[in-house]
Amino acid sequence: MKIAVLLKQVPDTTAKIAVSGDRVDQSSVAKWSTSPYDEYALEYALQLKEAGAGDLVAITCGPDRAAKMLTDAAAVGVDSMLHVVADTTEMDSKQIQSILVAAINHCGADVVLCGKQAADTNSGSTGPGIASLMGAACVGMVSEVAVEGDGFSALRASSMGNERVSVSRPCLFAFDKASTELRRPNVKGIMMAKRKVIETVSTDDLGINLGESQVNIDSHDSPPEKPPGQKFEGADSVHTVVLKLREEANVI
Amino acid sequence: MEITIIAETSGEGLHPVTEQLVGAASSLGGVITVLCPGGVGSNDASVISGVSKVISLQGDCFSSFDSGSWSTVMAPFSQGMVMASSSPSGRELGAQIASKIGAPIVQDITGIEPGYKVTRSVYSGKAVETSSLTAPCVVTLRQNAFEGASGGGSAEVVVVDNSTEVSVAVKEAIAKAGERMDVSDAEIVISGGRGMGEPSNFSQLNEVADVIGAAVGASRAAVDSWDEIPHSMQVGQTGKTVNPTLYIAVGISGAIQHLAGMRSSKYIVAINKDPDAPIFGVADYGIVATWEDALPALKEELGKLS
Ligand SMILES: Cc1cc2nc3c(=O)[nH]c(=O)nc-3n(C[C@H](O)[C@H](O)[C@H](O)COP(=O)(O)OP(=O)(O)OC[C@H]3O[C@@H](n4cnc5c(N)ncnc54)[C@H](O)[C@@H]3O)c2cc1C
Ligand SMILES: Nc1ncnc2c1ncn2[C@@H]1O[C@H](COP(=O)(O)O)[C@@H](O)[C@H]1O
DSSP states (O other): OEEEEEOOEEEOTTSOOOEETTEEOGGGOOOEEEOHHHHHHHHHHHHHHHTTSOEEEEEEEEOGGGHHHHHHHHHTTOSEEEEEEOOOTTOOHHHHHHHHHHHHHHHTEEEEEEESSOTTTOOOOHHHHHHHHHTOEEEEEEEEEEEETTEEEEEEEETTEEEEEEEOSSEEEEEOOOSSOOOOOOHHHHHHHHHSOEEEEOTTTTTOOOOOOSEEEEEEEOOOOOOOOEEEESGGGHHHHHHHHHHTSOOO | OEEEEEOOEETTEEOTHHHHHHHHHHHTTOEEEEEEETTTTHHHHHTSTTEEEEEEEOOGGGGSOOHHHHHHHHGGGOOSEEEEEOSHHHHHHHHHHHHHHTOOEEEEEEEEETTTEEEEEETTTTEEEEEEEOSSEEEEEOTTSSOOOOSOOOOEEEEEOOOOOOOOEEEEEEEOSSOOOOTTTOSEEEEEOGGGOSGGGHHHHHHHHHHHTOEEEEOHHHHHHOTTSOGGGBBSTTSBOOOOSEEEEESOOOOHHHHHHHTTSSEEEEEESOTTOGGGGTOSEEEESOHHHHHHHHHHHHHHOO
């Protein structure tokens, strides 16, 4: 019985994104980080491991630089790491899911935690897609998960507010922002992590037939520049702005 | 060309984004079928102009949200291009349907052209991606990015009673306490940040919101600092993405992560006492003033409009 957490390395939210030619210029990204929601997935995966739900493996699919993220995860307590070295930037949702499902099966995990949405793709396809391929129960918008008997109890957002739900293995949790504190590595953790070996594989090693991407990216562009706005001094200008909202913008 | 639309519901009826899904599908010239999970809103869907057929799915599994069982029942009816709302449940259901019909999915598109050319925003709004698809495929559409179809249609409603095993059991519903309109649904959003000073001052935002029927949002700094401001109000990269016609930011500096959630708003008004606040860089109309001075004036001026 194993737990897997899926971590994606993305441009840090503070990093500038430049477009060169017709693609985002990956080489100009100043700082790479773990996608924000994945950090919550990692925190709860550690809590499940500590509650005895199984050993924890961190999985990523990405270029060489993504390995650093796995070492960071080892420093806060994951037991093992799997790095599928591949460039996912032009892959469609089916391709990326087939890689990650193969990686999860390779590790023998039947409980998966991931982010609800990666900060680069802004999609939210991977978790539910994987759950479907694994035949696992899928719980999205999760902000808490805990062991409950042989299964798990989770808190997820619903149209009414929140819901507490129960699931049994196999299952997948896609994390929203949670209210818990994220743990930071201590010196001992960092030293231990240095001794842990990352298992590094290719898609061929996993026996995946990727096929062609069915989504062809035509281009990336910088967002359209907005014409410079109008700026007014003082609360007296509220009258003018309200007038403009009605007459220029036509929105009220 | 067939287009299957997954109806988005809100309580016992259709969510207005469903009309926008039909509007977008009609602009492609598709033959449109609307799937109504749990049968909710099937009659309303049948009168949206452009809809050919409504399938009212009645199975027991639809009594609570479970994307696994819902998609199992819905996949066989998901023909051609499948469209859903990019709400959290729409994304989850769309991704599961895509996987069950063996199709790729592109989430949260803001534009679509014949030939399945779609536009979406990536890297937290810092780049725009255009891509081309072929059917079968699944797309989810950002709310308010597409013109809604009008009424006046008369599609046939077919009732299908299929169910399957549910794997997510809902044990307890925890309702939001006296929550106002959701920021993702509103045409006008007024949000407060740390500059509001204290959570009780949000009452002034509520008062302005009441005058113009707006929803009230917040920055992450406000949500993190004050227990009274729930995360469901947060706009931004780790909160909600909103796309209203008017967004009013009050006492919000305009950090890149906040902009990620609101910069696609049609018009942006910023009220901030710091003339150099980055929020002014994206605002169509900026007011350099304290909220203490500006909000009472705003409430009064808006109240004068009829
Ligand atoms: C991974 C990550 C994800 C994040 N996600 C989000 C997110 O989803 N949403 C989000 O909002 N932030 C997010 N943030 C946080 C973001 O970086 C900022 O810290 C946050 O947006 C700041 O909130 P603020 O503008 O309310 O506060 P501040 O930056 O403190 O700004 C307060 C503003 O109020 C003004 N002000 C003060 N007093 C008054 C007054 N009396 N009248 C008028 N104006 C006044 C000040 O001039 C200032 O500009 C994220 C950060 C990270 C690292
Ligand atoms: N290449 C990847 N490697 C590891 N995890 C991933 C990868 N892509 C997506 N994920 C996981 O799936 C989540 C949703 O991604 P997305 O569907 O791209 O929005 C992310 O938050 C990650 O947890």
